[in-house]
Structure formats: structure tokens, C-alpha cells
Amino acid sequence: MIDQERTSQVSEGLLRKLMYLRRELHAHPETAMEEEWTAQRITRYLEVLEPDALLTKVGGTGILARFDGRADGPDLLFRCELDALPIAEENTFHHRSTIDGRSHKCGHDGHMAIICGLAERLAADRPKQGRVWLLFQPAEENGMGAKAVLADPRVADLHFDRVFALHNLPGVAQGTIRVRNDTFTAAVNSIVMQLKGRTSHAAEPEHGINPAAAMSTIISRTLALAHNVPSDAHMRVITPVYAQLGSKDYGISAGHAEVHLTLRCWTDVELEKLQRTVEELALKVARDEQLELSIHYTQHFHANQNDPDTVDLVRAAVQAAGLHLSEADHPFKWGEDFGLFTQRFPGCMFGIGAGEDTPALHNPDYDFPDAIIPQGIAVFERIIRHD
Ligand SMILES: [Zn+2]
Numbered sequence: 001m002i003d004q005e006r007t008s009q010v011s012e013g014l015l016r017k018l019m020y021l022r023r024e025l026h027a028h029p030e031t032a033m034e035e036e037w038t039a040q041r042i043t044r045y046l047e048v049l050e051p052d053a054l055l056t057k058v059g060g061t062g063i064l065a066r067f068d069g070r071a072d073g074p075d076l077l078f079r080c081e082l083d084a085l086p087i088a089e090e091n092t093f094h095h096r097s098t099i100d101g102r103s104h105k106c107g108h109d110g111h112m113a114i115i116c117g118l119a120e121r122l123a124a125d126r127p128k129q130g131r132v133w134l135l136f137q138p139a140e141e142n143g144m145g146a147k148a149v150l151a152d153p154r155v156a157d158l159h160f161d162r163v164f165a166l167h168n169l170p171g172v173a174q175g176t177i178r179v180r181n182d183t184f185t186a187a188v189n190s191i192v193m194q195l196k197g198r199t200s201h202a203a204e205p206e207h208g209i210n211p212a213a214a215m216s217t218i219i220s221r222t223l224a225l226a227h228n229v230p231s232d233a234h235m236r237v238i239t240p241v242y243a244q245l246g247s248k249d250y251g252i253s254a255g256h257a258e259v260h261l262t263l264r265c266w267t268d269v270e271l272e273k274l275q276r277t278v279e280e281l282a283l284k285v286a287r288d289e290q291l292e293l294s295i296h297y298t299q300h301f302h303a304n305q306n307d308p309d310t311v312d313l314v315r316a317a318v319q320a321a322g323l324h325l326s327e328a329d330h331p332f333k334w335g336e337d338f339g340l341f342t343q344r345f346p347g348c349m350f351g352i353g354a355g356e357d358t359p360a361l362h363n364p365d366y367d368f369p370d371a372i373i374p375q376g377i378a379v380f381e382r383i384i385r386h387d
């Protein structure tokens with residue numbers, strides 16, 4: 001029998017320690033696959049807690065710790081992310097970023113503090129049964145980290161009975177847990193289209209092939225396919241992120257252009273269809289203008305598919321922890337590479353409210369609210385100690 005105090009309440013002392021850790025991580029942001037300092041800091045934090053296994057450099061800079069239960073049982077994985085973003089911080093508080101042009105604008109510093117808090121609780125009182133794996137995953141923001149972790153030979157053969165992750169949600173009341181069966185985050189891919197024509201004298205564009213008109217046609221026709229309606233199963237979000245044409249040489253008519261767009265749908269199948277449509281459209285425009293077209297993709301995220309039984313475990317844990325539970329009407333439009341884990345293992349990603357008036361994710365003034373650290377720990381801990 002585990003009492004309420006021990007399962008769902010984080011002591012003042014531990015909360016203070018986690019808050020300092022979170023702020024320290026916030027002040028030292030590192031972007032995808034460069035999370036060396038962060039990984040070292042987390043490793044030092046975990047070593048003291050004497051987990052039963054502690055793997056470092058997992059899939060690059062990742063860390064995987066294991067806490068064994070007193071009896072056999074399921075293997076549960078809890079995942080957080082190490083990486084920050086290439087965004088300059090606008091905040092001026094004491095723990096602001098000390099690295100130019102880098103900051104924790106997705107709250108991964110807070111997610112790490114929650115998993116460290118969970119490690120503290122498991123170190124103090126091992127799970128009754130099974131094994132708990134805590135993963136600090138690199139490179140979530142570019143969609144490379146989950147893939148790298150799962151390809152690590154030390155992880156590739158592991159089997160997890162269930163996998164869990166949370167993400168903070170600005171715009172939602174602090175500590176409210178938002179869940180959803182099936183799709184939780186969108187399928188996302190980034191398409192890069194390069195058009196090759198022929199340069200000529202700027203005075204004689206007729207002697208070259210300038211891709212400007214094709215470029216703008218491709219952008220406008222592609223944008224016309226957009227259907228940015230999250231309540232619709234056939235949602236299509238198409239966002240131009242970058243475009244380039246020719247060079248700033250005023251004697252030269254441009255001979256090269258490129259267009260980068262992100263494409264988002266609710267399912268991998270729908271995204272696949274949208275990709276084909278955009279490709280065919282671009283190919284036709286390029287052919288009409290006698291341009292060479294090459295296409296490649298980058299930063300692909302599979303849709304994150306939650307397993308309904310695993311979501312039920314989260315629902316029960318939220319209730320047991322005395323937190324407010326809300327069901328999401330539709331999935332979230334961002335990409336999350338946790339989708340690779342839920343493709344392989346039954347899992348659940350859920351949201352935890354960061355506050356109604358908090359800046360949005362990736363805003364330059366965003367900061368993770370420390371107040372939700374204990375709630376995050378409580379839900380994870382209740383999933384482990386559910387009886
Ligand atoms: Zn992010």
C-alpha cells in the first residue's frame with residue numbers, strides 16, 4: 001500500500017532542486033545533436049540516484065536510465081527531450097539563455113526536470129514490479145532524435161510494453177492534462193523543390209530560362225490546396241518556410257530557384273497523398289516552363305498514434321493524482337518524433353497545460369512554468385504505481 005503523500009506529492013525540497021535544475025538547463029540551451037553540456041548535466045544528476053542501468057551517448061547525446069522493480073512486470077518507457085531551438089531569447093530574467101541565438105522555447109528544459117523528478121521518486125522507492133526506463137532523447141526538433149535512439153544497437157533490441165511522453169501546452173490552464181485516443185500530433189514532412197533553368201543577361205531574359213514565374217505559380221497553386229481546418233479529418237496545412245531565386249547580381253537573369261514548404265495532415269496516409277499532389281503539380285509547372293525540377297524531403301515526423309488502452313492508463317493516473325482531465329477535440333498540428341515510438345510500441349503522448357496566458361511554443365518570450373513540474377511527475381508516477 002502506497003500512501004497518497006509518497007505517490008503524488010513532490011516535497012518542497014525536491015521541487016526547489018528541480019526548479020534550479022530546470023533554470024540551469026534553460027540558461028544553457030543546445031540545439032539538436034549538440035546537446036553535450038545538457039547530457040553531461042543530466043548524467044551527473046542521475047548518477048547520484050544510482051539507477052540499475054545508465055546508458056549515455058544513446059543515438060548521439062541521449063541518455064537512458066533504468067530503475068528495476070522488486071518483481072517481474074512490464075517494461076515502461078518515459079521519454080523527454082534534450083534539445084533547445086535556434087531562437088534568440090527575449091526574456092531578461094535571471095535564468096535567461098546565455099547562448100546567443102539559442103533558447104529553450106519548447107519547454108524541453110521543463111520536461112527534463114519532470115523526468116529527473118520521476119527518477120528521484122523511483123530512486124527513493126523502486127517500483128513494485130517491472131522496469132522503468134527514462135529516456136532523455138536528443139534532437140526532437142529536427143525529427144532526427146527518436147530515429148537515432150531507436151537505431152542505437154543498445155536500444156534496437158529492447159522491447160517496451162508501453163511508452164509515454166508529455167508535452168506542455170500553452171493556452172491550456174496550468175496542470176490540466178489533455179488526452180486523446182488515436183492521433184495526438186500531426187504527420188509532417190518538409191518538401192524542398194529546386195528549379196533549374198538557364199541564366200542569361202538581365203537585359204535579355206529571352207535567351208535564358210528564368211524560374212521566377214514557375215516558382216510563384218508553384219507557391220500559389222500549392223497554397224490553394226491548403227485546408228487548415230483542424231476539426232476536419234482531411235486537414236491540410238501548407239506553410240511556405242523559405243524561398244530563394246537567383247542572386248543579387250543585377251546583370252543576371254535568374255537561372256535557379258527553390259521553394260521549401262512544410263506539409264501537415266492528420267495521418268501518414270493523407271500526408272503521403274498530399275505529397276504526391278504537390279509533386280505532380282510542381283512537375284507540370286516545371287515541364288511547361290522547360291525547367292528541371294528536383295524534389296527532396298527533410299524533417300519528417302510520423303503522426304503520433306496513441307493506443308486507446310494506454311491512454312486509459314493515463315486517464316486513470318490523472319484521476320488518481322487528483323488533476324483535471326480534458327479530452328482534446330482534435331489532434332495538435334505540430335510534428336513530434338515520439339510518433340516513431342508509438343509506431344513500434346503501444347503508447348500515449350499527452351499534454352499538460354502551461355497556463356492560459358503563456359506565450360506560445362517557439363515564441364521568443366516563452367518560458368516553461370515551474371509550477372507544473374510536480375503535476376507532470378504525479379501523472380507519470382501514478383502510471384507506474386497504479387494500485
Ligand atoms: Zn518544439
Ligand SMILES: [Zn+2]
Nearest residue numbers: 106107108167
Ligand atoms: Zn517540444
